Amino acid sequence: MFDRLPTHLIEEIFQYVNQFDLLNLSLVCSQFYGPAIGRLYKRITVVLNGEFPVRYKNKSNLFIQENGIKYMDSALIFKPQNLMLLLDTLKRNKTLVSKVNFFVFDKCNSLKVDNIPVGFVQNQIMDFFGANSSDIHFLHITFIEFFHCIDKLTEFLRNNNVRNKVFKLFVTKLNELYIPCVPQNLTNLFLMLDESELADIDEIDLSSAPYNLFYSLFTLACSTNNQLGLEVLSKIKLLDPELKLNLKGLTLFHCHKESIMGDEEGNNSDPVSFNSNILSRPELMNFFDGIDKRLRFDILDSKINVASLTTLHLKIDCNEHRYNSCNCFSQFFMDFTKYSEEHDGLPNLTNFEVELFPNLEWLRPHQILENNLTPLSTFVTSLSSLSRLTIDLSTPGFKMFDNSMGMTSFILNRLNERLMEAFFLRFFTTGSTRTRLNLKTLHLPDFLTSFIYYKPDFYKSLLHTCKCWGCQLLLNKLKDLFHPLIEDDDDDDDDEEDDEARSEEMDIQSTYYILIGFILGKLQADREVCVPIKQNAFNYRNYPIYKGAPHTLHSHFHTSNSGSKCKCGISNGVADINEDPNGLEALSIDNLVTTYVVHQLKPIVEFLPSFFVQLDSLMIHGIYYEKQGSGMVPIFDEQEYPCEFLAEKDLEIRSGSHPDLPFGKFRK
Numbered sequence: 001m002f003d004r005l006p007t008h009l010i011e012e013i014f015q016y017v018n019q020f021d022l023l024n025l026s027l028v029c030s031q032f033y034g035p036a037i038g039r040l041y042k043r044i045t046v047v048l049n050g051e052f053p054v055r056y057k058n059k060s061n062l063f064i065q066e067n068g069i070k071y072m073d074s075a076l077i078f079k080p081q082n083l084m085l086l087l088d089t090l091k092r093n094k095t096l097v098s099k100v101n102f103f104v105f106d107k108c109n110s111l112k113v114d115n116i117p118v119g120f121v122q123n124q125i126m127d128f129f130g131a132n133s134s135d136i137h138f139l140h141i142t143f144i145e146f147f148h149c150i151d152k153l154t155e156f157l158r159n160n161n162v163r164n165k166v167f168k169l170f171v172t173k174l175n176e177l178y179i180p181c182v183p184q185n186l187t188n189l190f191l192m193l194d195e196s197e198l199a200d201i202d203e204i205d206l207s208s209a210p211y212n213l214f215y216s217l218f219t220l221a222c223s224t225n226n227q228l229g230l231e232v233l234s235k236i237k238l239l240d241p242e243l244k245l246n247l248k249g250l251t252l253f254h255c256h257k258e259s260i261m262g263d264e265e266g267n268n269s270d271p272v273s274f275n276s277n278i279l280s281r282p283e284l285m286n287f288f289d290g291i292d293k294r295l296r297f298d299i300l301d302s303k304i305n306v307a308s309l310t311t312l313h314l315k316i317d318c319n320e321h322r323y324n325s326c327n328c329f330s331q332f333f334m335d336f337t338k339y340s341e342e343h344d345g346l347p348n349l350t351n352f353e354v355e356l357f358p359n360l361e362w363l364r365p366h367q368i369l370e371n372n373l374t375p376l377s378t379f380v381t382s383l384s385s386l387s388r389l390t391i392d393l394s395t396p397g398f399k400m401f402d403n404s405m406g407m408t409s410f411i412l413n414r415l416n417e418r419l420m421e422a423f424f425l426r427f428f429t430t431g432s433t434r435t436r437l438n439l440k441t442l443h444l445p446d447f448l449t450s451f452i453y454y455k456p457d458f459y460k461s462l463l464h465t466c467k468c469w470g471c472q473l474l475l476n477k478l479k480d481l482f483h484p485l486i487e488d489d490d491d492d493d494d495d496e497e498d499d500e501a502r503s504e505e506m507d508i509q510s511t512y513y514i515l516i517g518f519i520l521g522k523l524q525a526d527r528e529v530c531v532p533i534k535q536n537a538f539n540y541r542n543y544p545i546y547k548g549a550p551h552t553l554h555s556h557f558h559t560s561n562s563g564s565k566c567k568c569g570i571s572n573g574v575a576d577i578n579e580d581p582n583g584l585e586a587l588s589i590d591n592l593v594t595t596y597v598v599h600q601l602k603p604i605v606e607f608l609p610s611f612f613v614q615l616d617s618l619m620i621h622g623i624y625y626e627k628q629g630s631g632m633v634p635i636f637d638e639q640e641y642p643c644e645f646l647a648e649k650d651l652e653i654r655s656g657s658h659p660d661l662p663f664g665k666f667r668k
Helices: 007-016 019-026 030-042 060-072 080-092 094-099 118-132 146-157 195-200 211-216 229-234 276-280 282-290 297-303 328-342 365-382 409-428 433-438 447-451 469-482 497-525 552-557 560-565 589-610 643-655
Strands: 043-046 075-077 102-105 138-141 168-171 188-193 219-224 249-256 311-318 351-355 388-392 441-444 617-620 623-628 631-634
Touching: 007 030, 007 060, 019 030, 019 060, 019 075, 030 094, 060 075, 075 080, 080 094, 080 118, 094 118, 102 118, 118 138, 118 146, 138 146, 146 168, 188 195, 195 282, 219 229, 229 249, 229 297, 297 328, 311 328, 328 365, 469 497, 469 552, 469 589, 469 643, 497 552, 497 589, 552 589, 589 617, 589 623, 589 631
Parallel strands: 043 075, 043 102, 102 138, 168 188, 188 219, 219 249, 249 311, 311 351, 351 388, 388 441, 441 617
Antiparallel strands: 617 623, 623 631
8 A cells, every 4th residue: 555655645644753653664664764764854953951841751752752743843852872873874874964954953051972072063063064965954053152153153154065055144244145155045144244344335235136135035133243233234225215125024133332441430241242353443443433323213114114024023222321311222112113103003013022231220120111111111012913022121130239228028029019010001001902912922031130129038029929838848948958158258247146146037038039049040041942943933832941051059059168068969858969960850959949939920920911811821030831721830840849848848738837937929
C-alpha cells in the first residue's frame, strides 16, 4: 500500500509526525527515508538544558513528542551530547547540510559541551553553515557574548552561498546590504548602523537599486550603535513623499540623550553604550552634536505608512527630562495618539511592544507616571484592534527608600496601588472599551519593580500578602540558609540591647527584600521563552523556556570566604545542589522562592483580568500564566509548594490556622 503512495503525499503526512517517529520511519524502508530525513532536518532548534511547562515534570521526550513538530514545527535538541551528535553527523555527511533550512540556537548558560565552552561551539556552528550551506533560510544563535555575535553574524552573512536563500539580513554598514549580493528572498532587514556611516551619507535613495528593495520589505528594524534609530529613518529618501514604506512590522531603537559624557555627576549609568569612536573623532562629535536627537513622530510618519503596521516594537526613551525638562517622550505619544484617532484606531495594529531604557527617572514615581505612563496609556487606549501588549519600563530593581517620612506601611502600599490604578484605570475611560475587550495577551516583564516604588516594612508589603504556611516556611528557610548576608561595609556597633534587637529585626526584613528582589531580577532579565519562527507563535504552553543559570542565590551570596557556613549542599529541607546541578528539583531554593513570588502575585493576577476581560495569556515579572477556567495559572512554575516541604507544618495546615504575622494587603 505504501509503495503506491506518491512522494508528495508522504511528505505532507510527515509534516505531522514527531521527530522520534520520523527517525524510526527513515529506517523502515527506502521510500520513507528521503521524506522523513527531509522533515527531520528542515528545522532544528537547540535549547540546551531548557525547561518545560510544569505539566511535563521535566520529561523532555514527552514534551518533544507532543510539541516539537506539532507546535514548534521543528526538531528539538535539549542535551549537549545530542547537539554534538548532530554536528558530527552533519560534518560526516555534508549532503544533510542542504536539508537544514532553519537553525535556531536559543539562550543558554555558559556551560561546556563535551568539555568545550558553548561559545566556541556556537562559533563552530556559524562557521560550518557559512562554509557549507546554500539552502539556509534563517540561522539564529543567541551568543553568550553579545558584542561578539555582531561580528560573527556579519561575517556569516558575507558568504555568497548564505545569501542564496536567507530572508533576513542584519547590516552594520550600508554596503553590507549588497556586498557580495542582495539576497533574492530578502523580506526582513535590520539596520544597525555606526554613526560614522550616517555622518558619511546624505541620504538612502530608494529611487534606484539596491535601495529600492525597501519597498518590498515585510519588516524593518532601525538602530545605531548609540540607539538613534530615527536618524536612520530620516536618511531615507522616498521615491515620492506619498509612496511611504508599507511594512507589516517595525522595530525602532531610539534614546534621546544629548551628552556622551554621562550625567552631571559624571556617571554614564545608562545601558546606552555610546561608541568611543565618537569621542576620538571631532567630525563625528560635530555630527552627533548637530543632529536633532529628540523623539519625533513626524519622522516616523513621513517614512512609514504607520496605518499598515500589524506589529510595532518601540524601544525608546528620553534621558533629558531630568536635566533639561524635555518632554519629547510624552509629545511623541501625544502625536501618535492623534494619528491613531485620525486613522480609526489603527485597525491593522494587533501587536504593540514598548520598552524603555533604564535611567534615573525610575526613582521618581510621579514623574514617570506623568511623563511616561499617562501618554503611553492614552495611546494604547486609542487602538481599536490591539490583542497583544507588552510594556517594559526596564526598572533595574526595587527603590529601596527608607521611611524617613514616617508614613505607615498601609499608606505606602496604597501609594503603590494608586500608581498601578492611575495607569490601568485609564482603560476604563471613554473610548478605551475596544482595547479592554480585544486584549488577549499582556506582558509586564518588570511589573513589581515598576509599580512598587515605596518600600514599607517587609511583612506589611505587597511581597508578603499570602498567609499560607508554605510562604512562612520559605522565609524561615531563607533565614536559615542566608542570614546574615555578608555586607561590603560593617555597621557601627550598637551596645544597647533594645537597639540590637531592633537592628536584628530590620536586618532580616532587609535580607528578605534583597533575596527575593534578586530572584525577581533573575525572573525579569534572564528568562526567555523559545518562540518558534512562525506566524501566530503565541502558544507559550507548548514551548520550552530558558530560566537562567541554576542556584542563583547560592552562587551570588555564598562566596568562597563563607563556604564553610553554606548549608546548600546538605539535606536540610531543600534540594542538595550537589545532587541537583541544573536546579530542576521543586525543592531547589530558587524554585521555592519563585513559588513564593507566585503566591504574592495572586491578588494582582486576579486584579488584571478585571480590566481586560478577554485576557487568556499573561506574563507578569517573568511568570507566564494561561487562562484555566475562570482564573490564571502559571505555565512554567509550580503554584503550590511540594508536600515534603510542607510536612513540617502539616498540623497547622490541617487546622486552618495562619502564621501570627502582619501581612500586606492589595486593594483591601
